[in-house]
Amino acid sequence: MRRVVVDMQNVLFADAIATALRNFDSDFEVYQSESPNTTLDMCIDTQANVLIMEVTAYSPWKIDERLEIRNSVKKQNFDCKIVFVVDENTEKKLADKVRLAKKDGLIDNFVYGSVSATYLSAVIDTL
Template sequence: MMKRIILDIQSGLYARTIQRMLLQELEEYHIIISESPSKTVERCKMFRPYALLMEVTGYTPWMLEERLAIREAVARNNPDCKVVMLVDDAADKALAESVKQAKKDGLVDAFLFGSVTEQYMAAVMDSL
């Protein structure tokens, strides 16, 4: 059975790049792109993904607080969905620390820095 991963990434181009990379690295996965954060909860209801990978930035609608609200809504309908936050640690060190703290607090299942290799990203997504 195919596992599904939903991507909620700010840039459509970056989302498609991640989608292609994950499809190359992971067999038996279906990678679905959410067009915008406002559609992510509905996409998760519809597709019941194994994991949700959301990019976190310093501005709306990709801020950490907004991402955690999406996580809460997704968990109500699909408590088994793993939530992974992707943050650019080079661009915003304070935000990267906040995302890391969210993992320590048990609010997310994993986090990735934008500087990780493709293979590492795929390995983390597969290991959840």
């Protein structure tokens, strides 16, 4: 069983991701964090294999705050894969920063918010 923690600002988007992952492969066990403050504990408690976090221009979803969570998760569980989701249409500069975070090896992958649920699930499946 692969454990995935989803931390999204938009609850409906988080629900859609969780449903898509479950429908893609019954091997995914998906947990939804209620707030960024509980994400680290949830990753530790579930021994998450993957953490999916939305990045926005607003606190507490800013890229620097997300990278802090990433660092804390990696200290506890080095093997946990980190994936950022960003809206490339409304957050063009932020999308560039997320892309650079991947290029610099700070995150394992990223996806744009406009991708299909099937594509997102396939990306997570390859990690």
